[in-house]
Amino acid sequence: MSPRTTEQYEAIRKERSTAILDAALYVFAEQGYHSSSVAAIAKRAGVSKGLLYNYFSSKEEVLKRLMHDLVDYALEVLEIEHMDQLTDERFEQIIAKSIDIPLQQPQRWKLFMSLSMQQDVTELMLREVLGRFAPYMQALSTYFAAKGYDDPIAMMRVFSALLDGVQMHCLLDPENFPAEKAKEFLIQQFVKQ
Amino acid sequence: MSPRTTEQYEAIRKERSTAILDAALYVFAEQGYHSSSVAAIAKRAGVSKGLLYNYFSSKEEVLKRLMHDLVDYALEVLEIEHMDQLTDERFEQIIAKSIDIPLQQPQRWKLFMSLSMQQDVTELMLREVLGRFAPYMQALSTYFAAKGYDDPIAMMRVFSALLDGVQMHCLLDPENFPAEKAKEFLIQQFVKQ
């Protein structure tokens, strides 16, 4: 019935969709979400404005997809499903990865951080993101409890804050920030204590 | 009606200017810089749009003034001029203040942080802000050198990152974040080591 096969159509959609998301990531990261125009995204993706709306129902939807994919990736890399009982070794890995991953895709993470701080955007995604990271937080708390901290939840929050600070500075100045030193410090303080 | 004296005029200017800046801070913090309209700022300040342009040449200028004043305040509170030789006691104070000050003016600092992460805004203010904080960074490096760290500059950067992380989390969730615990941790690790 179809002049193009379903596979062909799917391939086209996949390709264009990716092109648009890549372009959006670049533009959002460069100018911030609100300052970015759909026209700029479409232009960079090499498609018409109209086509973008064939793939995403709104500018906001593009953002949501971007964030969703990013969280997917982060959770996957952190191997969140194997976190029941964190060994010291696994915990070290988590610290290392938490710092290295953002550096491998700096744009994505810069966007993520910048959006996390923007009042209006925050509420759009925070609930979802936090929800999906909950098991991770839980695992950290359990780990700190096992380590004998008297308030493991507070410790987990402090640790998260410190890690976020390191990630942020890594992203803001990847060339000069002493990422390795920061890793060492965190491992020293929290694993080898 | 008698003509106003120069002093009266200046008093009016000061008052209006402050009203506009306060309003702008509120609106920016609430909706983000780009989503805030000049009309909304003027309305909240109780002045006309036209008058706003009498005091500030553009929306961007309002933002710049806001940031500038904020940095002024921060540097003043940190007593940056008395930082030649940091004692342990002074360093402890700095940590404590760095965490408490943002909490006292959460709007201002939230805005500041959110803007710091926005590529386009960043470049407007980063150079200025960093320049003015340079002596502070310098003092920290000196302190860490005196403490015997082998790479005091790297240490200073790690410390700044950690502190920023704590500040960020304090602002995002002031009610639940264990700010005291975080203070203790930093003091323990960096002062009492």
Next chain:
Amino acid sequence: MSPRTTEQYEAIRKERSTAILDAALYVFAEQGYHSSSVAAIAKRAGVSKGLLYNYFSSKEEVLKRLMHDLVDYALEVLEIEHMDQLTDERFEQIIAKSIDIPLQQPQRWKLFMSLSMQQDVTELMLREVLGRFAPYMQALSTYFAAKGYDDPIAMMRVFSALLDGVQMHCLLDPENFPAEKAKEFLIQQFVKQ
């Protein structure tokens, strides 16, 4: 697969064409001509947008065909060719049918009425429609002349207006409007006078 015969092709064309017109009628009646999208019509007809343009050269053409078919139907039901000399009985029938037919296909007639009142659409179809109804108007005039009215053409126009009013109200509120009462009234006034 054997090649299809000409008959089969024609059957397909007829079927698809009808499906599209039915869908268009539904969508136009639901949302109005201008607010209806070709995509919505195609979707409801179960065909692709592209195919629709294979059958109709434009959205406007779909509308024209719809109207044309409707007028065909109305004239057929009114048996316009047997109107040379209207008897009272035939006239009564005409009144009854004029009210009953719209009620049997309310969507079609609602669309028709709504479009009749829209300046831009009007000019597209009015000329054609009026032309085809001219014999009907003529027959009514003759009937009124035979009845002894001193200005039978004016009477015909008044009568048409009244009948249109009744049709309109029937369509706008089919559940509550006293259609039978209206029929009776018209027959009483114009036939039994």
Next chain:
Amino acid sequence: MSPRTTEQYEAIRKERSTAILDAALYVFAEQGYHSSSVAAIAKRAGVSKGLLYNYFSSKEEVLKRLMHDLVDYALEVLEIEHMDQLTDERFEQIIAKSIDIPLQQPQRWKLFMSLSMQQDVTELMLREVLGRFAPYMQALSTYFAAKGYDDPIAMMRVFSALLDGVQMHCLLDPENFPAEKAKEFLIQQFVKQ
């Protein structure tokens, strides 16, 4: 305080507001609501698109104001407040006015009628309009009851339908439609019966 007095500002607003409504009426009546662009309205009103939004929050709001004002006018002219007990004389006046008023402002009424038939627009305004005409309908029912009709409400509805039909035809072809004849007919049938 103000460089222009409040009166001056109000005069300006009144004038522009009227200009926009007049332009909108013309354009809506000419092309229908949905086919009319805000740009066209603004252009005809001799103002910028932006200014239109300074006076009306949306295109729909312009329409609503137009309709609201029209209903106000109609009710005022029909002197709806003096309808408790309709005399034959008053009833005759109502018929005459119902036909004459639309003819004095044909654009407004054409727009009104055309919109009444448009599914999507209908629901926006019908409730309000019908509500405000309810006392009028009530008064007619009472009148027909007093005249001895056995189903005065049905009679009222038939009468309304007939009157609407006459109004519609008057508006569609004001030059040729025998408005006087129609008036006479209605008066003859309903008043002098």
Next chain:
DNA sequence: AATGAATGAGAGTTCATTCAT
């Protein structure tokens, strides 16, 4: 005959900024 990806013109709307008063 049939698909749906792709386009581009134009829709409604917003808003920083200007300016006559």
Next chain:
DNA sequence: AATGAATGAACTCTCATTCAT
């Protein structure tokens, strides 16, 4: 010093139509 009416460019989004397949 102060107003708010006015602008115009840019915004997000829609949709009739085309076309490679």
